[in-house]
Amino acid sequence: MNETPGVITLIGYRGSGKSSIAPLLATRLGWTSVDADAEIERRAERSISQIFELEGESTFRELERQVMRDLLKSSAIIVAAGGGAAINDETRAEMKAAGEVVYLSATVDVLAGRIAGDESSPDRRPNLTGTGGRVEIVRMLSLREPIYRQAASLTVDVDELSPDQIADRIEMFLRKRRAVWFNA
Ligand SMILES: Nc1ncnc2c1ncn2[C@@H]1O[C@H](COP(=O)(O)OP(=O)(O)OP(=O)(O)O)[C@@H](O)[C@H]1O
Numbered sequence: 001m002n003e004t005p006g007v008i009t010l011i012g013y014r015g016s017g018k019s020s021i022a023p024l025l026a027t028r029l030g031w032t033s034v035d036a037d038a039e040i041e042r043r044a045e046r047s048i049s050q051i052f053e054l055e056g057e058s059t060f061r062e063l064e065r066q067v068m069r070d071l072l073k074s075s076a077i078i079v080a081a082g083g084g085a086a087i088n089d090e091t092r093a094e095m096k097a098a099g100e101v102v103y104l105s106a107t108v109d110v111l112a113g114r115i116a117g118d119e120s121s122p123d124r125r126p127n128l129t130g131t132g133g134r135v136e137i138v139r140m141l142s143l144r145e146p147i148y149r150q151a152a153s154l155t156v157d158v159d160e161l162s163p164d165q166i167a168d169r170i171e172m173f174l175r176k177r178r179a180v181w182f183n184a
């Protein structure tokens with residue numbers, strides 16, 4: 001087992017809580033956290049919705065690929081991935097090689113409610129299909145769910161859990177599975 005602390009990547013659909021949980025987990029472990037979407041926006045100097053609108057989704061996916069490649073080379077960080085990052089085959093392979101991948105799984109109704117209630121959605125969550133809304137979540141989640149599950153070494157069903165409870169579960173899993181990273 002590699003003793004150098006690696007990367008813990010949080011994956012899952014939009015609204016599952018990756019950005020909310022990453023800093024909580026980082027504080028518990030004494031690591032840092034990085035939000036990949038925020039890093040893309042910082043490098044591009046525009047919001048994700050502006051990138052989609054002005055340059056198209058394919059440019060966004062190239063930026064996402066590069067940001068993930070860079071972040072996954074770091075040590076002792078929690079990466080909150082964007083909702084689509086794990087769909088790229090190379091990114092997924094790099095996540096697994098870098099450390100542990102945690103899938104935050106939620107039902108369509110919970111995701112739809114959280115996305116609708118989050119004021120950052122207009123800037124960060126442009127439509128991925130012609131429909132947007134609940135219909136889009138149902139469709140995209142059915143395509144992505146098997147990929148998220150296949151990538152993950154831990155899946156947490158988050159519907160009924162608070163952010164602190166989710167961070168607790170992930171922390172317990174990591175301290176057991178990667179004791180060598182934390183007991184030095
Ligand atoms: N466990 C939870 N319980 C209640 N509300 C939550 C929980 N996790 C996240 N939220 C809320 O849901 C919204 C979306 O959370 P967050 O931005 O962390 O999702 P995300 O997975 O990072 O989404 P994206 O893939 O679009 O970046 C936020 O308003 C957040 O406060």
Ligand SMILES: O=C(O)C1=C[C@@H](O)[C@@H](O)[C@H](O)C1
Pocket residue numbers: 013014037048081082083084085124125126128
């Ligand atoms: O699910 C997706 O494809 C996305 C999720 C968000 O985190 C952002 O990365 C962007 O809005 C795309």
Ligand SMILES: [Mg+2]
Pocket residue numbers: 018019020035037080081082
């Ligand atoms: Mg996020």
